[in-house]
Amino acid sequence: MELKDYWQILKKNLAFIVFLALLGALFAYLLTSNFSGGQRVQKHYLLIEEQAAGEGFESPVIFKESVDLTDTAVSILQTSDFKKEILKNQENLIVKKEARQVLNLQAEASERERAFEIIKTAAENFNGMTASLFGQNEKIKLTEIGESFESLRPAFDKKITTAFGFLLGAAFAIFAVGLKTYFKL
Structure with a gap:
């Protein structure tokens, strides 16, 4: 596969990736709120x-x-x-x-x-x-x-944990899309 093919797959599943990234950010933010310093x-x-x-x-x-x-x-x-x-x-x-x-x-x-x-x-x-x-x-x-x-x-910094949750959610979504594409072919 070429880079264009990967880009097309990511564009096609962009809503799913953004959804899981936002879900990860929300989850990290809520967990940080419970651990106050x-x-x-x-x-x-x-x-x-x-x-x-x-x-x-x-x-x-x-x-x-x-x-x-x-x-x-x-x-x-x-x-x-x-x-x-x-x-x-x-x-x-x-x-x-x-x-x-x-x-x-x-x-x-x-x-x-x-x-x-x-x-x-x-x-x-x-x-x-x-x-x-x-x-x-x-x-x-x-x-x-x-x-x-x-x-x-110590208190967790909400900005850092939210950004980390966003990145973790996006990485998981890209991994899930990759597995879906791999087993689909």
């Missing part, structure tokens, strides 16, 4: 109990039942009602128990400042909520103990 911030907190003023100590004291209270704190911080007050669309709060009374709070957001704000708000809301949950005698609160850790999750 952003910031992940992590802080460590200590779950402490402050003794009442009549008991003699002004400093925080470690829980007597630390395992149960740590599990309870993790459960409270992970409830959907608690997260609904803090989080917006495409944001996440992850709470992990690192050790007795040590919690790891991680926030994911599009901006670093917003991720820090999520963790700060979560700790403040928890500290405000404990008086009603555990009683007035026990002042249970989260206190930051560790440096924060930040990492950037």
Whole structure:
């Protein structure tokens, strides 16, 4: 076959090739929209109990039942009602128990400042909520103990992935047309 014959075959199937190329571009664009980038911030907190003023100590004291209270704190911080007050669309709060009374709070957001704000708000809301949950005698609160850790999750560039999807769709269409022509002859 000569080059003219190939050109004629491509012209004859141009609508099919363009359709698959656009379909590939659309598919790549939609997949890119689901993988957004952003910031992940992590802080460590200590779950402490402050003794009442009549008991003699002004400093925080470690829980007597630390395992149960740590599990309870993790459960409270992970409830959907608690997260609904803090989080917006495409944001996440992850709470992990690192050790007795040590919690790891991680926030994911599009901006670093917003991720820090999520963790700060979560700790403040928890500290405000404990008086009603555990009683007035026990002042249970989260206190930051560790440096924060930040990492950037990479985001896919929509223009590049859309162009790649377009080219991949076109290449697949040309391959399909080539197979169709080959087996037709």
